[in-house]
Every structure is written in C-alpha cells, then in structure tokens.
Amino acid sequence: MQDTKVKFDLPVNDLMPDVLGQSDELLKIIESSFPETKIHVRGNQITIEGENTNLVEQVFNEMVIMLERGLQIDANIVNKTIEMVMEQENPAEVLTTELLITAKGKPVRAKSVGQKNYLDTASKNVITFAIGPAGTGKSWLAVALAVNSMQKGEVDRIILTRPLVEAGERVGFLPGDLMAKVDPYFRPLYDALFDMLDPEKAERLLDRGQIEVAPLAFMRGRTLNNSFIILDEAQNTRPEQMKMFLTRLGFGSRAVITGDITQVDLPRGQQSGLAQALRILEKIEEIHITHFHSRDVVRHQLVQKIVEAYDVFDDQQQRISAEKRAERKALQMALIEANDSAADRQHRFKDTVGNSEDPELVEQESRDN
Numbered sequence: 001m002q003d004t005k006v007k008f009d010l011p012v013n014d015l016m017p018d019v020l021g022q023s024d025e026l027l028k029i030i031e032s033s034f035p036e037t038k039i040h041v042r043g044n045q046i047t048i049e050g051e052n053t054n055l056v057e058q059v060f061n062e063m064v065i066m067l068e069r070g071l072q073i074d075a076n077i078v079n080k081t082i083e084m085v086m087e088q089e090n091p092a093e094v095l096t097t098e099l100l101i102t103a104k105g106k107p108v109r110a111k112s113v114g115q116k117n118y119l120d121t122a123s124k125n126v127i128t129f130a131i132g133p134a135g136t137g138k139s140w141l142a143v144a145l146a147v148n149s150m151q152k153g154e155v156d157r158i159i160l161t162r163p164l165v166e167a168g169e170r171v172g173f174l175p176g177d178l179m180a181k182v183d184p185y186f187r188p189l190y191d192a193l194f195d196m197l198d199p200e201k202a203e204r205l206l207d208r209g210q211i212e213v214a215p216l217a218f219m220r221g222r223t224l225n226n227s228f229i230i231l232d233e234a235q236n237t238r239p240e241q242m243k244m245f246l247t248r249l250g251f252g253s254r255a256v257i258t259g260d261i262t263q264v265d266l267p268r269g270q271q272s273g274l275a276q277a278l279r280i281l282e283k284i285e286e287i288h289i290t291h292f293h294s295r296d297v298v299r300h301q302l303v304q305k306i307v308e309a310y311d312v313f314d315d316q317q318q319r320i321s322a323e324k325r326a327e328r329k330a331l332q333m334a335l336i337e338a339n340d341s342a343a344d345r346q347h348r349f350k351d352t353v354g355n356s357e358d359p360e361l362v363e364q365e366s367r368d369n
Contacts (some may be wrong), residue, residue, distance in 0.1 A: 006053045008060050011068075013044040018067050019060065026078045030059055033082045058085050065092035071109075080112065083295060089113050099141075100148045103198040108144045114296035115141060122256055125288040127249070129234075129278065130258045132292025138258040139232050143192035145256065146228040155252065156210065156226040160189045161245075163216045165236035165265050186213050189232060216241055225250035234259035234274040236266055242273030262314065 010016055020027045020041065031039055036051040048056045062081050063073055069092070071077070081091040094116045099108045110116035115137055122128040122145050130138040146158045164185060193202055193211065205211040216237065231237075231245055234257045249255055259274045266272060281287050294308045 004049070004053045006048045006057050008046040008048065008057050010044040010046070010064060015064060015067055016041070016044055018073060019046075019063055021073075021075075021078075025075060026063075026073065029075060029078045030056065030082065055085055062091045066096055069096045071096050084113060087113070099144055100151065100196070102196050103201070104195075108141075108196070110141075111137065111298045112296040114290065114292045115298070118290045118292075119145065121288040121290060122254075125254075125286060127246070127255045127257070127287045129274075129281075129287070129289040130256060130292065131261060131274075131278070131289065132296060133260055133262065133294060135297040136292040137296075137298050138292065139188055139230070140192045140195070142230045142232075142256040142258055143189060144196055146230060147193075147196040149228045149254070150210075155228045155254070157228075158205075158211045159224060159227050159229045160186065160193070160211070160213045160232070161216050161219060161230070162186065162189075162232040163234075163236045163238075163241060165233075182215055189213065189230070216245060219248050220244055222248055223250040224248050224253050226252040227254075229253060229255040231255065231257045232259075235261050235264045235272050237273035238266070239271055239273040239276045242277045246277070262310075 010019065021029075027039065027041070031037070034050075034052050034056050037053060037056050038049045039056065040047040040049075046060055048060075059078075059081055062085065063078070066073060066077070066081075077095065080095065084091040084094065094110055094113055097110055097116060097119070099110075099119055101107055110119055114132070118128075118130055118138075118141060122130075122142070130142065132138060143158075143160070146155075146160075149155050150158055162185065164182060190213070197205070202211065206213070216231065227250070229249070234242065236259075237245070245257075246255075257274070257277075261272060261275050261278075264272045264275075278289060282289060294311060
C-alpha cells in the first residue's frame with residue numbers, strides 16, 4: 001500500500017486540547033489503533049502520514065463534529081469512533097443523537113450503531129424485540145423510550161413486567177408479601193426508571209398507577225390501552241406466556257420485549273417463548289427485531305471481552321456436540337450395517353441348508369456363517 005500524506009486543520013485552535021486529550025491520551029489511542037500511520041500536531045494542524053491516512057483523518061473529523069455538538073470525548077468515545085469508522089459508519093451521527101434529558105440533566109444518547117438503530121426502530125414500531133447480550137443497554141434504553149413517550153404525551157402510563165424465573169432461586173423462599181418478594185427481581189428496571197426521573201416524581205407516578213411494575217402473570221386477562229409496555233428478561237417466558245403478553249396490546253400502545261436467548265433459566269427441556277416468538281413473528285412488518293452484537297456492549301470494556309469469550313466457547317461447544325452427534329450417527333449406521341449383513345448371511349444359510357440334501361454342504365455353510 002502506497003504511503004500518503006494528509007493535513008487536517010481544526011476549525012478553531014481551542015478544540016485541539018479536547019481532540020488530543022489530557023497528556024495526549026486520546027491521540028495515543030488513535031496512534032496505537034493505526035500503528036502504520038504517523039501523526040504530527042502543530043498549532044491547529046494535524047499532519048497524517050503513512051497508511052490508512054483517510055481513516056485517521058475521518059476519525060479526527062468525527063471527533064471535531066462531536067465536540068462542536070457538545071459531546072465530551074473520552075477514551076471510550078474514541079475507541080467507539082475508531083470502531084465505527086472501520087465499519088464505515090458515521091460516529092458523530094450515532095453518538096450525538098439525544099433521546100431525552102434525565103432529571104439530573106444528563107442526555108440519554110446511543111453509544112453504538114446497534115443502540116441507534118434500536119432507538120430509531122422502537123420509536124416507529126408498535127412492537128420491538130431487542131435481543132442481545134448483557135450490557136448492551138436493552139432494558140435501560142427501553143425505559144428511556146417509555147419515559148420519553150410519556151413526557152411527549154404519546155401514552156398515559158408505563159408498564160414494566162417480567163417473568164419470575166431465576167437460576168437456582170424460588171420466590172417463595174424470600175421474606176415478605178408477594179410484592180416484597182418480587183421487588184428484587186425488578187431492581188434493574190427501577191434503577192433505570194430512577195435514572196430518568198426525579199425520585200419524588202417517579203414515586204408519585206408509581207403511587208398513581210401511571211407507572212406500574214408487576215410480574216408477567218398479572219397481565220393475564222387485561223387489555224392495555226395507551227400504554228408503553230416493557231417485557232424484560234423475555235427469554236424466560238414460556239411460549240403460552242409470550243402469546244398471552246403479545247395479545248394484551250390495546251389501542252395506542254407500544255411494546256418493547258428485551259431478552260438474551262443465550263441466558264435461558266427455564267427448566268431443562270422447556271422451550272423459551274422468546275425464541276419461539278422470534279421464529280413465528282419475524283415476517284410481520286409492524287414488528288421489528290433488533291439484534292445486538294458484543295461490540296454494542298457499553299459497560300466496562302472487559303464485559304465486551306467476556307461476552308466475546310463466551311460466544312467463542314459456545315461456538316466450540318456446539319461444534320464439539322455436532323461432531324459427537326456425527327460420530328454417534330456413524331457408529332449407529334455401522335452397527336446397523338453389520339447387523340443387516342449378519343442377518344443376510346443367516347438367511348442365506350437357512351435357505352441353503354433348507355434346499356440342500358448334501359451333509360457336507362450343510363456343514364460347510366455352517367462354518368461360513
């Protein structure tokens with residue numbers, strides 16, 4: 001690849017410290033991501049030499065756009081920007097789109113291409129499925145969408161629900177009445193809710209029933225009109241529960257169903273209602289399915305590596321299982337063939353003996369078989 005040289009001028013000189021980062025932290029991330037490229041900074045001009053100069057120039061250009069739009073850039077943002085540029089995406093468009101401002105004054109923004117697509121589609125569709133690993137913001141963003149929809153007057157209430165299934169735990173062994181027992185299971189949704197709203201306002205909305213938190217079983221027999229409904233941990237629904245939930249939807253309502261089909265806590269052999277629904281409903285236009293990737297994980301970078309490591313392990317286990325099944329099948333076919341061959345010889349022997357009057361021939365056929 002031929003080396004090239006590009007000069008990139010920042011529109012204003014005071015942006016340079018934010019582009020480079022404290023002690024050139026952000027510059028070092030870019031340099032390490034493009035080791036064949038040399039970057040020189042002088043004044044408000046950045047000179048880029050070597051390979052991938054166009055990509056590096058785009059990274060700096062996207063950073064400038066984000067800074068001009070008021071986004072504070074840190075190491076995570078730079079890493080995401082580099083990743084998106086490599087994937088031919090537009091980081092500034094993805095990372096600066098605001099959904100709402102929380103009670104603490106913090107903007108809720110997408111932090112990956114997958115999250116941006118999720119927010120866009122969930123804002124337009126009646127039913128949205130969000131499928132992916134932990135840490136991709138499925139539930140947190142669903143609550144943000146619900147709060148935004150209520151604040152804009154699109155719905156009258158928010159309903160948060162989930163099946164009461166956990167690995168190795170039983171609700172009946174927990175202390176307190178029913179709601180005290182189920183409350184810990186809804187803590188992630190409560191946390192997201194209190195991130196979006198002032199605690200006192202959230203409590204008032206809960207007391208008035210404008211925000212309802214209830215186990216999935218409580219949805220049976222109801223018609224939910226003018227509501228934003230979130231079904232969390234949907235991988236732990238049974239098929240009949242999923243059908244029941246989807247048919248609760250009334251006029252003026254929208255639903256978001258979140259889940260991770262790799263973390264099913266149902267008893268062994270029990271089919272997940274989420275997995276079944278994805279197969280049944282995938283061709284209905286009004287229903288959108290968003291699949292998150294490990295690169296959409298927005299927690300600690302180590303979480304993304306953990307998710308990817310488990311994905312590799314699961315793929316290996318599936319391959320090993322497939323190989324073992326193939327070996328068992330081959331052995332079974334070999335045994336069947338050997339048995340059929342023995343049976344054929346036995347039939348031939350009986351036919352030969354039955355049709356022969358020669359004692360020597362009978363004895364010879366007996367030895368052969």
